[in-house]
Amino acid sequence: MTNYKLTYFDFDGGRGEPIRIAFHAAGIDFEDCRLSFPEFGEMRRDTRFNAVPVLEIDGAEVTQSNGLSRYIGKLAGLYPEDDLQALYCDEAFGAVEDTYHHIVQTFGLQGDELKEAREKLVDGWLSVYLRGLDDLLSRGGGEYFADSRLTMADLKVFVQIRSLLAGTLDHVPTDLVERLAPNLVEHQERIEGDPVVVAYYSSRS
Numbered sequence: 001m002t003n004y005k006l007t008y009f010d011f012d013g014g015r016g017e018p019i020r021i022a023f024h025a026a027g028i029d030f031e032d033c034r035l036s037f038p039e040f041g042e043m044r045r046d047t048r049f050n051a052v053p054v055l056e057i058d059g060a061e062v063t064q065s066n067g068l069s070r071y072i073g074k075l076a077g078l079y080p081e082d083d084l085q086a087l088y089c090d091e092a093f094g095a096v097e098d099t100y101h102h103i104v105q106t107f108g109l110q111g112d113e114l115k116e117a118r119e120k121l122v123d124g125w126l127s128v129y130l131r132g133l134d135d136l137l138s139r140g141g142g143e144y145f146a147d148s149r150l151t152m153a154d155l156k157v158f159v160q161i162r163s164l165l166a167g168t169l170d171h172v173p174t175d176l177v178e179r180l181a182p183n184l185v186e187h188q189e190r191i192e193g194d195p196v197v198v199a200y201y202s203s204r205s
């Protein structure tokens, strides 16, 4: 039996969370190694790209969350077999990754500097990506991003939109998604209620 260990931060979000949900959906046992920020600080330089998530497969490390999402998504039946639908899935993965990239640029800032950077983010990249993701959802038929069913793309977008709606980023209004991309709010609710997602969080509580 293959041995899996996923190392990521100890919160239910970010780049690692869709991978955890998919492991559970696939019924595959894995070591869920959750790091505090200080713990990550201590091991950061020992990771290949100074970042997490890191998946160890029989002890061999693999990084890059989108590739990991595809890998575990295939094992869980949550990644399309059709090439075009797979491409749609990948497009959503890439868009979410881009938004993380822009959001992270504002981390570590304080006070007025943070406020200014976040307001610029809200009016700029975040608006662009929310509208773009809304487009991708419409292309998929309005309910899912690809394959007319739950895929890893839905899990990735769901995790990010949930975090924006919860107000985890100071100076990013919690009604931003509703104003710019209301379909993404409905999507978030749909995916949160999906049996795959409900089963995962029930298993954690």
Ligand SMILES: N[C@@H](CCC(=O)N[C@@H](CS)C(=O)NCC(=O)O)C(=O)O
Pocket: 014, 015, 016, 044, 050, 051, 052, 053, 063, 064, 065, 066, 097
């Ligand atoms: N392209 C990488 C990015 C990984 C990444 O930046 N991870 C963040 C956490 S979500 C991280 O570890 N940041 C720590 C740092 O930059 O010091 C991926 O998709 O896995």
